[in-house]
Amino acid sequence: MTTTLTAGSESTPRPEPRPAGRIEVRGDMHDRFDEILSPAALDFIAELHDRFMNRREEQLVANAERFRAIDAGADPAFPRETASIRRDPTWRVAGAGPGLEDRRIEITGPTDRRSTVEALNSGAKVWLADHEDALSPTWSNVIDGQLNLADAIRRRIDFVSEDGTAHTLGEHTPTIVFRPRGWHLDERHLRYVDAAGRPRPASASLVDYGLYLFHNAHELVSRGAGPYFYLPKLESRHGARLWDDVFSFSERAIGLPHGTIRATVLIETITAAFEMDEILYELRDHCAGLNAGRWDYLFSIIKNYRNRGRSFLLPDRGQMNMTVPFMRAYTELLVATCHKRGAHAIGGMSAFIPNPDDEARTTAALEQVAIDKRREASDGFDGSWVAHPGLIETACAEFDAVLGERPNQLDRLRDDVSVTGSQLIDFRIPDGTVTVAGIRENVSASLRYLDSWLRGTGAVPIDDLLEDVSTAEISRCQLWQWIQQGALTDDGLPVVRERVEWIIDRTLGELPRTGTDRLDDAAELLREMVLGDSFPRFLTLGAYERHLDESRRGVATRAA
Known part of the structure; x- marks a missing residue:
């Protein structure tokens, strides 16, 4: 039986007794942790695990099998069994939710208190609040981050810098899109004990997602936005289907209309690049777009082809920019796929940090940022990422030049793009060297x-x-x-x-x-x-x- 919970309410009646699992807290309880790890929230996390933990583990096994298959010589390919989905021109995704229509520049970063305030005051359109690659997942970081997000959404967050200056939120802040940890990671400070009494570490994905959704979904909706997520490390449509089922169950459980939750998927694995249409299709009632996660995409290529011989050797990291042929194929396919389905296409990261002590280096780096974002905007991307507020003006100018007053360029269909599977896995880089x-x-x-x-x-x-x-x-x-x-x-x-x-x-x-x-x-x-x-x-x-x-x-x- 599904128990309807009211997020954040300690007066909510306890669920009726049922043969179900439980969540045990195995980390220290610091100041205010009880606000996040409330009995009602832990009940919700337990219910997510009851319904989806086994499927998550089955998915990890399937991912490992596919990894071994590529290692043994089986290249990824566009799935024949889903060709009808790719050929069908009629279906579309839900698209942007309220407050997510304009994503021309998104700033990324962790959820410590200072980073949260700086991101929300940055002037970006969207803040990717990151509990994945930008988070060291200490127990304190995980729960403090949830507290900071809850405070930020309710506009009760500030911090005092080392020089004694108080920093509070400005009038206008970006729309928050939260990135939980990937399906492959555990949260060992919470233990899931299933109905048969078997203990195992909790899923970091379900913990991060569940705590954020439970405490903030209704508050976000009341403020004109919604619970929005970036989904990392997906390797196939099956991982997307699992997330969609999690979303649909969660909406019923906490009393949200179906489709309130919106997700943007990072295409950052070589296998997911062959299933972009299918990933959008599986998430279509909850999907806002796809993102070109460039560095993890390269990581995925190297680890999958690591044993396939010298012909698959990639050169120095600095030589692998977004203009090499296989990366161009990947990004052009992403834009074309997204716009065909009414989904945002979000470009990759510019990670440069301006150096106030080296004006020449900063000027040269900003010129490269401008070139990178100009290419993305010209290719049809609707927005892109930066890692530092000092890049926003430069990056935004390139998208402004293409978009003007429009919030995006979803109407720009890339019918000129035709990418083959062989182009996606042709990793030759002219003049590439290992140094x-x-x-x-x-x-x-x-x-x-x-x-x-x-x-x-x-x-x-x-x-x-x-x-x-x-x-x-x-x-x-x-x-x-x-x-x-x-x-x-x-x-x-x-x-x-x-x-x-x-x-x-x-x-x-x-x-x-x-x-x-x-x-x-x-x-x-x-x-x-x-x-x-x-x-x-x-x-x-x-x-x-x-x-x-x-x-x-x-x-x-x-x-x-």
């Missing part, structure tokens, strides 16, 4: 990022770029592949374990140390990830379990 500098850059960026991630910061300024988990993923993935395939660098020497290990040790010795750094732990993780024969699909799985999981300390529990 000694590229090895050093990957090692240095990985060490510095992991050091900050282990200390609780998931969005990290590195060499004038605001980096997130995708930085470490693509860097360590490249190093592993270069070693395994014996890539030759620009000096004619092969990439071997001893060479990379020496660079790791040397870089570790050159980085500045503090009494609180986690560089030694970061180096240990990086060595495990790149020097061994086995390939972990996600570096955050083991790192989270080993370093961020506080539940193993045996803290007190509280059950829903």
Whole structure:
């Protein structure tokens, strides 16, 4: 039986007894955590797990099987069994919800208190409030982020900077789109115990999504917006169907009209690129658009083709821009697919951080940002991402030049686009090279990022770029592949374990140390990830379990 709950109301009658699971809190309860981890909210999270936990686990098994198939030589392809969906010109997605019609510039970032206020005062049209790649998923970060979001939505958030200046919200703030963690991640500080008494870590996706929706959906609707989500790491239409079923159940459970929830899907895996139509179709009652998640897309390509020989070796990360042929094919197909179905097409990230101490470097970088956004707007994208408020004016000017007063360019159908499957998996890059500098850059960026991630910061300024988990993923993935395939660098020497290990040790010795750094732990993780024969699909799985999981300390529990 479905129990209707009123989000955020502690006076809601408790659900009738039923054979169902429960959620146990295994993390410390800090100040105000009880507001988020209320009995009614935990009941809702438990009900989500009762209905969808097994399907989530089945989906992860299917993803792993597909991963092994590509590794064995089976290239992804447009599914023959869904050809009728792709050919049918009549169906459309729900499209933008209230407050989401104009997305020309979206700012991304974590949900700590300062970042929340700065994002909401940035002047962007949309804030991607990130509990995925830009979040180090410490227990405190996860629940504090939910508190900050609840406060921000109710306009009761502020912060005081180091110089004593108070920062409050301006009159106009962006529409919030929340990104929960992917299906593959656990939240170990909450334990799901099913109806048979079997305990397992909770799904991070269902926890992040469920807590945000339960506490904020009705408040968002009352303020003229709605509960909107970015969906990460989908690998097929089946993951989209699972999310759509979660949305439909949730709307019934908390009393929302069907279709109130809207989702934008990140196309950031090579397999999802072959199922864009199908993903839109599965989510059509709840879908607003697709996003071109460029760095994770490259990470997905490398890890899926890591063992397929030297012909699949990709060059230095800095050489893989959005104009190389296979990336052009991917983005043009995304725009054409979206606009055919009435969905927003959102472009990729500009991660540059303006440097007030280096005007020439900043000017050159802003010129590159302008070129990147000009290309996206000209290609038909309806909006794009930036990582820093200092990029908004430059990026927005390029979209303004194309859009004018229009909120988007959904009416621009890309009938001129015809992308084949072979174009999507032709990873040749003319004149692409693996360089000694590229090895050093990957090692240095990985060490510095992991050091900050282990200390609780998931969005990290590195060499004038605001980096997130995708930085470490693509860097360590490249190093592993270069070693395994014996890539030759620009000096004619092969990439071997001893060479990379020496660079790791040397870089570790050159980085500045503090009494609180986690560089030694970061180096240990990086060595495990790149020097061994086995390939972990996600570096955050083991790192989270080993370093961020506080539940193993045996803290007190509280059950829903």
